[in-house]
Amino acid sequence: MVLLALMQANSSVLDVERNCGAVEEAAGQAAAAGARVLLTPELFPVGYAPLRVRTELDPADLPAIRRTLADIAGRHNIAVVYSLPAIAADGRWHISATLTSSTGEELLSYAKVHLFGAEERKAFSPAEAAPAVVMLDGIRTSLAICYDVEFPETARAAAARGAELLLVPTALAHGFEEVPQILLRARALESQLTVAYANHSGAEDGCEFLGGSVIAAPDGSLLAAAGPGAELLFAEVSAEAARDARNAVPYLAERRPAVYRSWEDSLRRD
Numbered sequence: 001m002v003l004l005a006l007m008q009a010n011s012s013v014l015d016v017e018r019n020c021g022a023v024e025e026a027a028g029q030a031a032a033a034g035a036r037v038l039l040t041p042e043l044f045p046v047g048y049a050p051l052r053v054r055t056e057l058d059p060a061d062l063p064a065i066r067r068t069l070a071d072i073a074g075r076h077n078i079a080v081v082y083s084l085p086a087i088a089a090d091g092r093w094h095i096s097a098t099l100t101s102s103t104g105e106e107l108l109s110y111a112k113v114h115l116f117g118a119e120e121r122k123a124f125s126p127a128e129a130a131p132a133v134v135m136l137d138g139i140r141t142s143l144a145i146c147y148d149v150e151f152p153e154t155a156r157a158a159a160a161r162g163a164e165l166l167l168v169p170t171a172l173a174h175g176f177e178e179v180p181q182i183l184l185r186a187r188a189l190e191s192q193l194t195v196a197y198a199n200h201s202g203a204e205d206g207c208e209f210l211g212g213s214v215i216a217a218p219d220g221s222l223l224a225a226a227g228p229g230a231e232l233l234f235a236e237v238s239a240e241a242a243r244d245a246r247n248a249v250p251y252l253a254e255r256r257p258a259v260y261r262s263w264e265d266s267l268r269r270d
Contacts, residue, residue: 002137004165005030005038005078006233008213008226010202013047014056020045020068026232027076033234036102036137037079039167039198042146043095045069045084048171049205054123059087070104077102079136081198083145083169085124086111092125097143097169099134108134110143114151131158131166139165139239146170149187149197150179159191159252164218164242168197172210180214180225189220192245192252194237201230218245 007026012018023040030038045065046053062084073080079102086096086109094111101107111127131142131154142163148154149168158166166187172179180197188195195216200209211228215235223235246252 001236001238002037002139003033003035004196004215004235004237005033005035006196006198006213006215006224006226006235007038007040007044008199008201008211008233009041009044009230010209011041011044011047011200011204013049013052013205015047016045016061016065019047020065020072023069023080023082024072024076027072027078027080029232030234031076031078035078035234037081037167039081039196040083040169041198041200042083042097042169042171043085044169044200045082047204048200048207050119050123052205053085054093057085059085062087066098069098070100070106073100073102074104079107081143081167081169088125093123094127095120095124095145097145097167099136099141099143099167107136108132108141108143110145112145112148113154114147116147131161131163133158133161133163136165139237141165141167144168146172149195150183152187152190155187155191155193155195159193163193164239165194165237166191166196168195170197170199171207172199172212174208174210176210177212180210180212184214185216185220185222188216188218190251192218192249193242194218194223196235196237199226201228218242
């Protein structure tokens with residue numbers, strides 16, 4: 001068993017010092033409670049305001065922000081998942097998530113594939129790479145970001161690559177309560193992996209966030225759920241939970257990808 005901590009908090013747009021300070025405080029509290037990994041919300045260090053971030057953030061500042069977050073992980077001896085803009089070699093901006101080890105080493109990165117809303121699509125470009133998997137404290141771990149997990153293909157791609165834990169920074173506004181309450185549990189159940197979904201709370205740049213972060217088990221049950229305000233959630237997660245679920249009902253083993261491809265092909269022919 002590994003104790004996972006999930007940070008739900010209010011970010012200040014482009015106040016990197018304050019936001020990283022909040023991550024540091026959460027990392028300290030989580031580590032003191034025995035947690036081995038801390039999950040933080042989407043774009044939390046810079047705040048969730050896509051157009052402002054794109055126009056006002058100097059990309060030259062990003063390496064220093066990443067070093068600050070890696071140092072936080074190392075100081076508190078806890079792995080940290082954070083989300084920041086990332087600039088590709090061709091100059092395109094992506095929304096990314098990064099998993100650092102408890103020593104501050106980058107273990108895994110992921111760029112958001114499904115962008116949500118006009119602001120995100122204007123400020124960022126969608127990525128295409130599938131979720132990768134890395135071993136973290138004995139659990140095969142993967143990353144997705146916010147809207148990505150509303151598509152079953154994303155969680156299934158991670159699970160098909162062996163993931164037993166999917167860590168999801170998000171920025172979900174009011175009005176979408178069914179996403180954490182219903183959809184996230186379904187994603188955990190259908191792909192038989194633990195899904196942790198860390199949201200913002202409060203208002204940022206005119207957006208009122210839902211809060212409502214959840215940690216869902218591979219059988220679809222809730223391990224932890226947050227209210228609307230700032231909160232630090234904890235849940236014990238394990239590789240065994242995913243393996244037990246997959247042994248009980250072998251969804252992954254009994255998939256028929258060739259049949260599904262034929263269905264897609266028939267749609268194109270029609």
